[in-house]
Amino acid sequence: MKVLIVDQNINTRESLTLGLNNSKKEFAVFYANDGVDALSLLQEEVKIDLIISDLNLPRMGGISLLEILRKSKSTVSFILFSSEAPEKLSQISKSLQLSGWFLKSFSSTMELNTKDIIKRLEGFSDQLSALKEYESLKS
Numbered sequence: 071m072k073v074l075i076v077d078q079n080i081n082t083r084e085s086l087t088l089g090l091n092n093s094k095k096e097f098a099v100f101y102a103n104d105g106v107d108a109l110s111l112l113q114e115e116v117k118i119d120l121i122i123s124d125l126n127l128p129r130m131g132g133i134s135l136l137e138i139l140r141k142s143k144s145t146v147s148f149i150l151f152s153s154e155a156p157e158k159l160s161q162i163s164k165s166l167q168l169s170g171w172f173l174k175s176f177s178s179t180m181e182l183n184t185k186d187i188i189k190r191l192e193g194f195s196d197q198l199s200a201l202k203e204y205e206s207l208k209s
Contacts, residue, residue: 072116073191074100076108076123076135086122090191097191105130109138118146120169120191125152136166 073090075083083101090097100116102108104127112118121139123132132150139146151172172190 071095071119072098072100074102074108074111074116074118074121076102076105076121076127076132078103078124078127082124093191095191104128105132105135105138108135112139112144120147120149122149122151122172122191125150133166136168140166 075086077083077086087099090099100111100118102111105123106129108121108123109130121135123135125132132152136148136150139148145167147169148167149170149172150168153173170190
């Protein structure tokens with residue numbers, strides 16, 4: 071599964087990458103500092119299966135990125151994560167087809183707690199694989 075992590079915080083990206091690399095699943099990880107960088111990467115024809123984006127980013131945040139992707143008819147799976155829940159989360163989930171939302175929680179040493187996030191991403195990977203298999207059988 072190809073995953074794009076959109077976050078300007080290098081420690082967050084490294085923590086998520088380490089967790090994904092130690093996962094039972096196989097993840098290819100790409101990075102962008104914000105929504106503008108993410109759009110540039112996506113225009114390079116890189117086929118991303120899942121975008122994990124911070125809510126608050128410089129130049130373009132996660133919700134703005136998701137809005138642009140949906141307006142361009144992109145169906146890429148999209149997960150927001152932040153240290154605080156976005157306003158109107160359920161409305162965003164429905165109207166923009168948000169795949170999920172994770173709370174950015176930190177340990178007492180200010181390291182990102184990735185264990186639960188990685189476990190949920192592994193489950194998400196299984197669901198996405200099953201959906202792709204189902205779609206190929208329908209064709």
